[in-house]
Amino acid sequence: MSAEYLVNGSVAVITLNNPPVNGLGLATRAAAVDGIKRALADDAVKAIVITGAGKAFSGGADIKEFNSPKALAEPSLATLIATAEGSSKPVVAAIHSVCMGGGLELALGCHYRVALPGAQIALPEVKLGLLPGAGGTQRLPRVLGLEMALNMIVSGTPVLSEKLAKTALFDEVFAADADLLTAAVAFAGKIADARPLPKVRERTVDYPNHEAFLQFSRNTVKAMSGPFPAPLKCVETVAASVTMKFDDGIKFERECFLGLMQTTESKALRHAFFAERVASKVPDVPADTPTRAIKRAAVIGAGTMGGGIAMNFVNAGIPVILLETKQEALDKGLATIRKNYENTMKKGKLTQDKFDQRLALISGTLSYEEIGQADIVVEAVFEDMGVKETVFRKLDEVMKPGAILASNTSTLDLNQIANFTRRPEDVVGTHFFSPANVMKLLEIVRGAKTGKDVLATTLALSKKLKKTGVVSGVCDGFIGNRMIEQYSRQAGFLLEEGCLPEQVDKAVEKFGFAMGPFRMGDLAGNDIGWYIRKRRYVESPQISYSKTADLLCELGRFGQKTGAGWYDYKAGDRKAYPSELVNAMIVQHSADLGVARRKVSDQEIVERLVFSMVNEAALILEEGIAMRASDIDMVYLTGYGFPLFRGGPMFYADTVGLPNVLAAIEQYAKGHHGEAWQAAPLLVKLASEGKSFNG
Ligand SMILES: NC(=O)c1ccc[n+]([C@@H]2O[C@H](COP(=O)([O-])OP(=O)(O)OC[C@H]3O[C@@H](n4cnc5c(N)ncnc54)[C@H](O)[C@@H]3O)[C@@H](O)[C@H]2O)c1
Numbered sequence: 015m016s017a018e019y020l021v022n023g024s025v026a027v028i029t030l031n032n033p034p035v036n037g038l039g040l041a042t043r044a045a046a047v048d049g050i051k052r053a054l055a056d057d058a059v060k061a062i063v064i065t066g067a068g069k070a071f072s073g074g075a076d077i078k079e080f081n082s083p084k085a086l087a088e089p090s091l092a093t094l095i096a097t098a099e100g101s102s103k104p105v106v107a108a109i110h111s112v113c114m115g116g117g118l119e120l121a122l123g124c125h126y127r128v129a130l131p132g133a134q135i136a137l138p139e140v141k142l143g144l145l146p147g148a149g150g151t152q153r154l155p156r157v158l159g160l161e162m163a164l165n166m167i168v169s170g171t172p173v174l175s176e177k178l179a180k181t182a183l184f185d186e187v188f189a190a191d192a193d194l195l196t197a198a199v200a201f202a203g204k205i206a207d208a209r210p211l212p213k214v215r216e217r218t219v220d221y222p223n224h225e226a227f228l229q230f231s232r233n234t235v236k237a238m239s240g241p242f243p244a245p246l247k248c249v250e251t252v253a254a255s256v257t258m259k260f261d262d263g264i265k266f267e268r269e270c271f272l273g274l275m276q277t278t279e280s281k282a283l284r285h286a287f288f289a290e291r292v293a294s295k296v297p298d299v300p301a302d303t304p305t306r307a308i309k310r311a312a313v314i315g316a317g318t319m320g321g322g323i324a325m326n327f328v329n330a331g332i333p334v335i336l337l338e339t340k341q342e343a344l345d346k347g348l349a350t351i352r353k354n355y356e357n358t359m360k361k362g363k364l365t366q367d368k369f370d371q372r373l374a375l376i377s378g379t380l381s382y383e384e385i386g387q388a389d390i391v392v393e394a395v396f397e398d399m400g401v402k403e404t405v406f407r408k409l410d411e412v413m414k415p416g417a418i419l420a421s422n423t424s425t426l427d428l429n430q431i432a433n434f435t436r437r438p439e440d441v442v443g444t445h446f447f448s449p450a451n452v453m454k455l456l457e458i459v460r461g462a463k464t465g466k467d468v469l470a471t472t473l474a475l476s477k478k479l480k481k482t483g484v485v486s487g488v489c490d491g492f493i494g495n496r497m498i499e500q501y502s503r504q505a506g507f508l509l510e511e512g513c514l515p516e517q518v519d520k521a522v523e524k525f526g527f528a529m530g531p532f533r534m535g536d537l538a539g540n541d542i543g544w545y546i547r548k549r550r551y552v553e554s555p556q557i558s559y560s561k562t563a564d565l566l567c568e569l570g571r572f573g574q575k576t577g578a579g580w581y582d583y584k585a586g587d588r589k590a591y592p593s594e595l596v597n598a599m600i601v602q603h604s605a606d607l608g609v610a611r612r613k614v615s616d617q618e619i620v621e622r623l624v625f626s627m628v629n630e631a632a633l634i635l636e637e638g639i640a641m642r643a644s645d646i647d648m649v650y651l652t653g654y655g656f657p658l659f660r661g662g663p664m665f666y667a668d669t670v671g672l673p674n675v676l677a678a679i680e681q682y683a684k685g686h687h688g689e690a691w692q693a694a695p696l697l698v699k700l701a702s703e704g705k706s707f708n709g
Pocket residue numbers: 314315316317318319320337338339343393394395396397398401404405422423424425445446447448538
C-alpha cells in the first residue's frame with residue numbers, strides 16, 4: 015500500500031506513503047486515485063485531504079521508476095491531478111516538509127492548499143535538464159504571478175512555505191506548532207459545502223506589459239544557461255501561461271517536456287544525478303556494514319593539501335590537529351588556513367562567530383604523541399615513498415588501535431604504504447583534489463587489505479565532508495590521474511606536431527572544459543608533472559612522452575607561481591599571455607625531432623585528448639580499478655572540470671558511439687606516436703557488440 019485511506023468524521027484523508035519522500039510512483043498514484051474515488055462514492059464524506067507520511071508531502075517523481083515504463087503508466091500523474099481537480103467534493107492538499115516537482119503539481123491540482131511553515135516548495139525539474147511536465151508551468155504562475163513563478167521554475171530553487179503564505183498558492187499557512195492533520199481536517203470541514211470549487215486552471219495571470227518582461231527574461235536566461243536548453247524552454251512554457259488558453263498551454267508544456275527528455279544535455283544531467291547516488295554503493299560492502307566513529311582527526315603535513323583537508327574536517331565540525339616537522343612550516347600552514355577563513359568572512363559568507371568556532375577546532379603540533387587519539391589521520395606530506403614510509407611507520411607506533419590511517423598520495427602504491435604498518439586493514443587512500451576545501455571529488459583508494467568497515471567509514475565520511483566519494487582500486491594515478499596522464503601525453507605530442515598551447519587550450523575550452531591543459535598546468539605547477547615523469551622515465555621507460563614540457567621546466571617556467579609557464583604572466587594578473595619564447599622553443603623542438611609541423615584541426619585536438627582518456631578508462635574498467643563507467647564520469651565531472659552537459663568522458667563516448675571512438679583511435683594509431691593508441695580490449699568488444707559503457 016503506498017497511500018493510506020481513512021475517514022475522519024466527514025473528511026476522507028489520503029496519506030501518500032512511499033518512503034523516503036513519497037515519490038509519486040505508479041502504486042502511489044494508483045492508490046491516491048482509488049482513494050479519491052472511494053471518497054466520492056461515500057455519501058458520508060464531504061471533503062478530501064491529501065497529505066504525505068513521514069518526511070515529506072511529496073518529493074515528486076519516484077526516482078526508482080525513472081526511465082522505466084512505470085513512470086508513464088496509467089494512472090499517470092496527469093490523470094491523478096485531473097482526478098483531484100475534477101472531484102465534485104473539495105480536495106485539500108495538506109503540505110509539510112517537502113513539496114516538490116510532481117508533488118507541487120499535484121497540490122496545484124487540488125482545490126485548496128494548506129501548509130505548515132518550513133516546507134520546501136520547488137519545481138526543480140530544470141536541474142535535470144527538464145521542465146515541470148504535469149501542469150506546473152501553467153498553474154504556478156496562476157497562483158504566484160508571472161515573475162515569482164518564472165524565477166522558481168527557471169532556477170529550481172526551493173522557497174519556504176511561510177515566504178509564500180500571502181500568495182494564492184496557499185489558503186492557509188498554520189502556526190509552526192500546529193498539528194497539520196487536525197488543522198487540515200478542520201479547514202476541510204469549513205469549506206466542505208463551498209461551491210463552486212476553486213480551480214487554479216480557471217485563474218488568469220495578470221501582468222501588464224508581460225511581453226517586455228518575458229523578453230528581458232529570455233535575454234537574461236539565455237546568457238546564463240550556457241549550453242543547456244531547459245532554462246529557456248522554462249521561460250517559453252511559463253510565457254504560455256499568459257499568452258495561451260490553459261489547455262493549449264498544457265499541450266505546449268507537454269511537447270516541450272518530451273522534447274527536452276530527448277536532449278543529450280538532459281540525459282547527461284540525469285546520468286550525473288544517478289551516477290552520484292550509485293557511486294557510494296560497493297557491492298561487497300553492504301549498506302549495513304558497521305562504521306567507525308570519526309570524532310577527531312589529524313592531518314600530517316600542513317602544505318597545499320594538508321591545510322585544505324584540515325579545513326574540510328573543521329567545516330564538518332570535526333576537531334583537527336595538524337602535524338608538521340618544523341615550527342615554521344606549521345605556522346605558515348595555520349596562517350594560510352586563517353587567511354582563507356578571513357577571506358570567506360570578508361565575502362560575507364562566514365559570520366565572526368562561525369569564524370571563531372572554526373579556528374577553535376584547529377590546532378597544530380610537532381609531536382606525534384599528541385595525535386595518537388585521533389579517529390582518523392590523513393597523511394599529506396611530500397609525494398615520495400621514502401617520506402611516506404617514515405610517516406606510516408611512525409603512525410603505526412603512535413595511533414590508537416582502530417584509528418584509520420589515510421594517505422592523500424596521488425600516484426604512489428597504496429598497498430606498499432599499507433605494508434609499512436602492522437595494520438594494513440586500517441589503511442585507505444583519501445585522494446583530495448586541489449583546492450581541497452573547494453573541490454567536490456574524493457577518490458577513495460581501496461587497498462588490497464583495506465577493511466570493509468574502513469571503506470564504509472570513509473564513504474560515510476565523504477558525505478559528511480560534502481564530497482562526492484568515488485572508490486578506486488590501486489594503480490599508478492588511480493582513476494583520475496591515470497587518465498589525465500594520457501590527456502597530457504597527447505597535449506605534448508600535439509605541440510610537436512604543429513599546435514601551440516593557445517590553440518589546444520582554446521579547442522578544449524570550446525568543448526566545454528573549464529580550462530585547457532596548458533593553462534591548467536600553469537595553474538597547478540608544471541614541476542609536479544615533471545617530477546612524476548622523471549620517476550616514470552626510470553620505472554617505465556617504455557612509455558613515450560613529449561620532452562617539450564621538460565624543456566619548459568628546465569627554463570624554470572613552472573607556471574603562475576614562477577610568473578611564467580606555457581604562457582607569460584604579468585604581476586598581479588592571472589591572465590595568460592602567449593609567450594613568444596615558449597612558442598619558438600616548441601617550433602624548434604619539432605625541427606630538432608625532424609617533425610614537419612602541420613595544421614591540426616580543433617576536432618582532432620579534442621578527439622585526441624578525450625578519446626585517449628576514454629581508452630585508458632576502458633582499461634581501468636576492465637582491470638576493476640573502477641567499479642563502473644559512471645564512477646569514472648563522476649571523477650571527471652567533480653574533479654577535473656569535464657563539461658557537465660556532456661555527462662563525463664564515458665557518457666560522452668557513448669553519445670559519440672563506441673564504433674566511432676574506436677575508428678578514430680585506430681586512425682590516430684597510424685600517426686605521430688601511434689604507439690600511444692592501442693585500443694583497449696573492452697572498447698573493441700563493446701563497439702563490436704553495439705553496446706555502450708553505461709549500458
Ligand atoms: N598539490 C596538489 O594538487 C595535490 C593534489 C592531490 C594530492 N596531492 C598529494 O598530496 C600530498 C601533499 O602534496 P602538497 O601539494 O600538499 O605538498 P606540499 O609540498 O605543499 O606540502 C607538503 C607538506 O608536508 C610537510 N612534510 C614533509 N615531510 C613531512 C613529515 N615527514 N612529517 C610532517 N610533515 C611533513 C612539508 O613541510 C609540507 O608542508 C602529496 O602526496 C601529493 O601527491 C597533491
